[in-house]
Amino acid sequence: MDTETGIALAAVVISAAAAFVSIHQAKTAKSSADAAKEQLAAAKEANQLTRQQMDRQTAKEQQEAAETEQSAQREAEKVQIALTNNGGSLAVRITNDSLRTVTDLQLTDVTPEEVGPWRSWKPNPNVGRSLSTTSWSLLHPGTDVTVALWLLDENGAHVPRLPSKAAVKIHFRDSDGQWWAAVTGRTATRIDPPPSTA
Incomplete structure (x- = not known):
């Protein structure tokens, strides 16, 4: 095998290895991006649940305050x-x-x-x-x-x-x-x- 063929063969092997590494990095990046999307979706869902709980708590407090006010009004009118x-x-x-x-x-x-x-x-x-x-x-x-x-x-x-x-x-x-x-x-x-x- 002459030198040029060896160099060409080495270049092909290096190119194949580089392509393999690039493909692996792309898959890893895609997996990381998918994981980040899942984490973002989970965070959004957690925020929405927290917001709903806070809204329910606020509504409950407002209802209790209204009931207390109505009770005080009824008693005052007596x-x-x-x-x-x-x-x-x-x-x-x-x-x-x-x-x-x-x-x-x-x-x-x-x-x-x-x-x-x-x-x-x-x-x-x-x-x-x-x-x-x-x-x-x-x-x-x-x-x-x-x-x-x-x-x-x-x-x-x-x-x-x-x-x-x-x-x-x-x-x-x-x-x-x-x-x-x-x-x-x-x-x-x-x-x-x-x-x-x-």
Whole structure:
């Protein structure tokens, strides 16, 4: 075998070996690429599952918060205000028909709902302290308090004639520390804490 043939044969062997190595590297690269695609798909699926779990958890928390809010609303609406006319005084009875104690109960306003001489109000000075108090620290479930009020004219004089209807406003704090306002005949609403308690 002459030198040229040997060189040519060596070149063929080297080329074949290089081709074999190239094919092997291409297969390895393809396998690596396939493995990377599988890992990416698995990571996407894991991220999607995590996102779904987080979405479910968020939805659950939102539902629980809504249920808690609805329960608090129902309980706040069980603090009832009833009015009766009593010999020139407006008797305001506040009853806690909820399952929870309310605190910091305050009668804050009385507004006649018809045209008349009434401009302001004050506790009836001719009754005992228990009937002239307009704030109470506690009102337990199933209990009530009553206050007798005078309605006054623009000069501050007592007007014995009472309106047929009046809006009485109270505010109180529920057992969760949330503040509420209630007005006769209306839905209780959540309010910011009064300035004296904030």
